[in-house]
Amino acid sequence: MCCSLGSAFSASPSPTSSTSHYLPFKLQTNSHKSQTCSVQAAVIILPTISSALSIPAARQQWVISSYSLTFACFLLLWARLADVYGRRLVFILGSLAVTVFTLVIPFSPNEIAFDIFRGLQGLGGAANVPTAIGIIRQTFKGGSNEMLVALSIYSAGFPMGSVIGNILGGLIGQYADWKWVFWVLSILAATVSIAGIFVIPLDPPKPKPSSSSSSSSKPPTIDYPGAFLITTGLLCLMFALTEGNVVGWSTPYIPVLIVLSILLISTFVYWQHYLEHHHRHPLMAVSIFTNPRFAAAQLIMLLFFASFNNYLIYATYYYQEYEGLSVIQTTLRFIPTGVVGLITALLSSQILGRIPGVYIMTFGTTCISLACLLFAVPIPSSTSYWAWGLEAMTLSVFGADTVYPCLTLFTVQSLPPEHQALGGGIVNAVGQFGRALGLAIAVAVDTKVQINGIGKGMDEKEALLAGYRATEYFSFACGMVACVLSAVAFWGRGVVAHKK
Secondary structure (H helix, E strand, O other): OOOHHHHHOOOOOOOOOOOOHHHHHHHHHHHHHHHHHHHHHHHHHHHHHHHHHOHHHHHHHOHHHHHHHHHHHHHHHHHHHHHHHHHHHHHHHHHHHHHHHHHHHHHHHHHHHHHHHHHHHHHHHHHHHHHHHHHHHHHOOOOOOHHHHHHHHHOOOHHHHHHHHHHHHHHHHHOOOOOHHHHHHHHHHHHHHHHHHHOOOOOOOOOOOOOOOOOOOOOOOOOOHHHHHHHHHHHHHOOOHHHHHHHHOOOOOOHHHHHHHHHHHHHHHHHHHHHHHHHOOOOOOOHHHHHHHHHHHHHHHHHHHHHHHHHHHHHHHHHHHHHHOOOOHHHHHHHHHHHHHHHHHHHHHOOOOOEEEHHHHHHHHHHHHHHHHHHHOOOOOOOOHHHHHHHHHHHHHHHHHHHHHHHHHHHOOOOOOOOOOOOOHHHHHHHHHHHHHHHHHHHHHHHHHHHHHHHHHOHHHHHEEEEEEHHHHHHHHHHHHHHHHHOOOOOOOOOOOOOO
């Protein structure tokens, strides 16, 4: 698949393009696939891991959330480090970290060690995604057709990674020890790390500061107090959202962590405003959120990924836990997402520069909403997969591979060139937070509906299906709210891709 993806992109290069442009781009795409692959491979073998490490059902979500927790919380810090010290350096360090910790994960003797190493794996992954976007933006001219193709195919790494993760987890989970899932991923990450050293070009030289005495002309620095505030605040919030469904929301330390996170994030916003107002170098210029369209775009990203992530996870649960299908049978049902994802990515590269963003965004958010709705409505489980499951898988990727590149392009183009990695960090941090928040709410809805169903006389399987369908209705609602916001916020915006 990696080879086909690369050849699809390089089949029709521009006459003015240098071949060297495409090598680092292919590397960024493979890196993006490996990050998504790591998450989805763990989802598909979740029951196997839980059995091997004696993880109770109430804490199984930590197998997934421990990675997403550190991944989301450290995106902004890594992005700023990349913009200051070099995107190539941070990308390679992140890939090496992923290699090491992915290799170590299978040696975990218990649940706690497993979750810790998964968190460290996410820490390394957080260095890859924003730097990859920054490298693509500095390699290709802004608004050019080449850049649109690059960004769209990079975005295809998400569904392609999901498919590869499903296939990898399915085959290994069915025919070999589950530990080999992580060892194979470690080998792939090592390949990306080595290739990055030789393929990714050196960062362009930083412009020299002017001789003016203005503090704004000083060399860029890292706002470590701000990094501590936002990273700690997000860690507290996402930990509370994930753990709340495990220990109960009334457990004293859960509301304490939520209040503490709000205080830390509020202090971060105030501190960033202070630095920006005094012409210092904040970790993130909060003034960009005063632009209503920019703020709405981030909210759309949050809602979209809450919907899309829940769809993927609960579709997996439906096939494995409710229908009782094997890992490999579940894997086969997700294959259309990869095929359709690649085609959609190629089409997105052509429409981003031609069709107004409002139409792309409303189309994509409607697609993911319908995918969730198909799993929510009471379609008999005896109905053929080809009659509705295939359509849902297809619609979900139509949504992912149109919304994600459109919002990513809009976000990075809203920031100056020296903050391109930060733009990638913002959009992905919001998306990861949407995943965590959406999953926390979905688990709470699922649990509540199942308990109520059993209390009303349902058998366990009926209650299980009722809970799954309730979460898909919630995901459908998230998608529809994102659709309405897209129609309002992007109305009159015109084509998202523009030359700067």
